[in-house]
Amino acid sequence: MKQIKVNAIMYAQLIKYMLEGEHTCQELAELTGAHYVTVLQYTRELYAAGAAHICEWQQDSRGRDCVKVYKIGPGKDAKREAMSGAKRQARRRSKTAHLTMLHALATPLGATA
Numbered sequence: 001m002k003q004i005k006v007n008a009i010m011y012a013q014l015i016k017y018m019l020e021g022e023h024t025c026q027e028l029a030e031l032t033g034a035h036y037v038t039v040l041q042y043t044r045e046l047y048a049a050g051a052a053h054i055c056e057w058q059q060d061s062r063g064r065d066c067v068k069v070y071k072i073g074p075g076k077d078a079k080r081e082a083m084s085g086a087k088r089q090a091r092r093r094s095k096t097a098h099l100t101m102l103h104a105l106a107t108p109l110g111a112t113a
Contacts, residue, residue, distance in 0.1 A: 010034050014042055018072040022055050025068070043070050053077050 013032045017023060025043055029036040046052040047070065054077045056069040065080050083091075 010038075011042065014039065015072065018046075018052065018070060022069050022071045024058065025070070028070075043068075046070070046072070050074060057081070 010032050014028060014034070017028055017031050023031070025036060025039045028034075028043070029039040032039065043052060047054070051074075052070050052072050053075040054068045055071040055075065056078050057065040057080050058067040058069060060066045064083070069078075
């Protein structure tokens, strides 16, 4: 009986999908069936070796540029956009004002907080 090395097969699939286009680690994990952390480790090592580069940054659920989109091959990394301090403070003030309004609407009349 021939021994099948699953790790080698998964790595080959990972490279195949990366050659076909640009993918996030989450997409690669879903395509290969490998665990997200495993794909994360492989892509980090490919990046460190110069075999892959970050072609784009996608925003996470909080609007931050945190999700790396990898492309196989050498290339220049995409610039990560940082939120300015003024924008961060404006967003915080808006969120605080909204929560204060919701709290005021939820409090019954005549009740003290």
